[in-house]
Amino acid sequence: MTLIDLADYGPDFIANPFPYYAKLRETGPVHQLKGPDGKGAWLVVGYEEGRGALTDPRLTKSSAAVGKEQMDAMFGPHVLALDPPDHTRLRKLVAPEFTARRVEHLRPRIQRITDELLDAMLPAGRGDLVDGLAFPLPIIVICELLGVPLADRDVFRSWSNEIVAPTSPARAHESLAALCAYLDELIEAKRSGESADDLLSTLLRARAEDGDRLSLDELRGWAYVLLIAGHETSVNLISNAVRSLLAHPVQLAEVRADFGLLDGAIEETLRYEGPVETSTMRFTREPVPFGDTVIPAGEMVLVGLASADRDPARFPDPDTFDIRRSTTPGRSQSHLAFGHGVHFCLGAPLARLEARIALRSLLERCPDLALDPDAGPYEWLPGLLIRGVRRLPLRW
Template sequence: MPYERTLDLNSDAFRGEAYRHYAALRQASPVFLSQPDGQLPMWYVTGAREVEEVLLDSERFARDPSRIDPQFAAMLGGEQSIAFLNDHMLNRDGESHRRLRRLVNKAFTLKAVTAMRPRIEQIAESLLDAVGPSGRMDVVSQYAFPLSITVIAELLGVPAQDRDDFRRWSHMIVRQVGHDLSELQRCYNEFAGYMLALIDRRRAYPTDDLVSALAQVEEEGRMLSRSELCSMIALLIIAGHETSASMIGNAVHTLVQHPDALVRLRDEPALMPDAVEEFLRYDSSVERAMVRFVTRDTELAGQHLRRGQFVVAVVGSANRDEVMCANPDRLDITRPACPHMSFGKGTHYCLGASLARQELDIALNTLLRRCPGLRLAVDPSAVRWRYVPNFRGPDALPVCWSVG
């Protein structure tokens, strides 16, 4: 495919037709090198088998840049405030990653997630109470984001009055581009400063929340350092609401384009568990896994990758690969759970997968029950996608429904 080397996967033109492009790329070259003008060269992996190989092989494809070059890792770390937000388990491999994950697992339990269900239901109901009489809302700004940020903030113990700041900081951090460098640095400084102060307060005066639990957990006498703790909480906040909000937005966007499926799911809520897996597969909010670094010269799908090069596994494309399931471009809410990689694979599998599934289940059930005749309030071509490199979700999703 002649345009591969200059293909810009972040452009509006690409994002609007992403799955059509991915199908063509899988057919032509499931692993290709792209270098749009002014951007770093990047290997993109779009085939399911190849994506799985990258995600499972941390020896050849590392998340930890220090395995390539300590100076390179230090350069990526940047200023101290940035380092304080990047010293988390997703940037570690091997025993260092396993240690951090074991510590976090002690606090982030299935029991804690399950216990949140009544509260998540209450949050969803209250958000729809606020907009119900109008018969219209923007799903993204008035439902998906407020629901997800409230859930993760309450789980962590972030005061309600500070949540707008967290949303602003996380939006800027995940987007990265489009901001003045001094503005981005100020964002990192504010975020890191707030987190470190909150950690110190919770260590001195623990409460019944995840920040306090993380501050107290230890293994063989070792606790999370302030840098590790700050980074872990930042990761949970950003991943816990950015991906969940886009996940809800994507699912609603899919449903309003498939009215027969919407009506059936509304009338048969018992279908929701399989439907949740289908929405996750069909349009993943994590479009691309975090960048990996090639640790040694290697070959993947006939392509020769050199040590130090960047690799991006495109999860959204892999989920639509024909090797994963039959008719992958067809939405089927009755499909028995089909394999997907929306929560990753291997050692870096998403810690919050069970919470994300629960949020999507509740968000959709509540919306379908409370909003009869739910439909898109704009022309489908008017829906634009957020400019966030690794995530996929609508920038806004105006919907309406019948009132009275």
């Protein structure tokens, strides 16, 4: 099999990977990427194969299970790197806090935060949507939910950016170490301080029906996952949705005329320009076939969510942005933007709610919203994990 070196595609791949994914899908559902030391991860690019990989018990989330080092092992056990029954146990202790009904109770607070951010942003007449709304909204929500001081959000943003879209392995490791130390101090302060009603404090006290509770290492792991995954998906969902709607002005006008179409626009953004380009890592416990290719045991596997959600075998006319796709007979198919199976994103209801409130409020208050013509080209986030831009300069 020919090794694929994504670096050969140049910066055009980062800006628009979809034509490259289409060519890969034409030649097979899985391809081996060339890494810095020769052979790298295997990338699954087809929808059916990707959906299957997300639930295949022959693929483990635990790198330790196949004798490999875990980059973020310093945070302790967390759900992104565990399989059932360990994954089931940890998720069960936290999942009640993120049900659709529980998240809906956050709506008034999310609306107030959105209104305050827009009040501060809009008088200038132009600005960066990421800095003004898409980043601060979800980070304020998750920090308030967890009990993290908002004063620390700027340094947290720098750590998070390096973790999900690293500029170098060394800086990614430094950011992981800094965040780990920060969370240790935060958890210790909550453990030794007065009782509070934030999520971290609740989890410190929480016990399951059988008396099970989180260890400090497990609590740190949950804090890490919730802080990183709890805001990065929403940041880029909001900014990607605005980019997609501005690029399709007829459909933008339809949403403005009927906000009942907004949910469809959000779901289509998740499929067409989702915030997570590839899944987090999995490893083959044994040889696993994908079509005519067999991935050997002990290999890293990535599911190309962005590629799968543009697979014409699953989605008719997949490169067309269609806000009515989810309600059109014969066209509605489940996207994989939030994953599938037991690792389906716990924060999906929160991400959808934040996007719904942010987009409606922005469109209602900015009838002349447009890209800033003086802004220059987009600066795309590097790497294969997160799909989005560092800045989205707009005028209104």
